Amino acid sequence: MRSANLLNDFAFKYVFGEDCKEANDALKSLLTVFLERKVHHVVVKNSELVKYYSKMKNPRLDLLVEFDDRTMVDLEMQLRQTQDHLPIRFSYYLARLHSSQELEGKYYGELKETIVLVLFNVNLIDNNRMCNTFTLKNEEGLSFVKETEDRMKIRTVEMAKLDVNKPLKEMNEQEKMIYYFLNCHKGMDDSKIKVMIESDGVIQMLEKRVETISDDGWKKIIEDFRKLHENEERMERQLELEEAHKAQEEAKKALQEANKLSQEADKKVEEADKKVEEANKQVKQMVRKMYEDGFSLDQISEYCSLNVDEIQVLIKS
16 A cells, blocks of 8 residues: 555645646646536646745645636645634635735726635535535525626535445546545555546546655655644644633633622622511511500501511510
């Protein structure tokens, strides 16, 4: 079993983002399959990230792709759920990509379409669709702009929703490509991969690209990149720990405040009980004095708003 794995960020972006015809053809095939539109010509705007990533402190290996009609696509392979929730993160990426267009001296109608296309290996969307497209809509699903004029889209591909046991002949092009992404590291040891390599032109193209990252040199690069991800994960765990400590301190403070309020409430209840007790004592003294002064029970009852039975209890107590 070979080491090349397209679920590795760097391997994925090398296969599809290197400045060569083979990578460009593979990229066009991927975009055609997952955007469900024919792609004739694309240019990777940041392919230098692949070549020079090792010189960068914290490389961001997304692929910024521009179509011949100047549509911009931010292509991401995202494997980990992080502290910064993915839907929020990619909404930000879409806004940043859309606002990067030069508009000085132009009409807003000249803005070109921007798409964030992200492949996940986790389930995020609560439906059974592997591929979902999100645009600007209101609470009832009404589009903010006409579909033909919608310039901003997020396209999600949830690879974890693939039924890997589904017969190959029943898989569509999206399912086949996802299956290849998930299992290409098995090579010909996987029966479905073997059949696809032998019979599917697109998969054959991807296989040739994957084979170029199977030698020892690429193993080291991918291992280095894995270590970089591990360092990022450690930093994220540290952030999570700090957030947990912060939440713990806030909870302690809230508990202390609640205890303080509870103590104050108990004190007020105690003071109220004393006042009630004192008032009852005064009423009792007054009832006894009136009785000793010759007032009848009915007179005392009318004056004190007590019934005769209550007055008798006070007199005898």
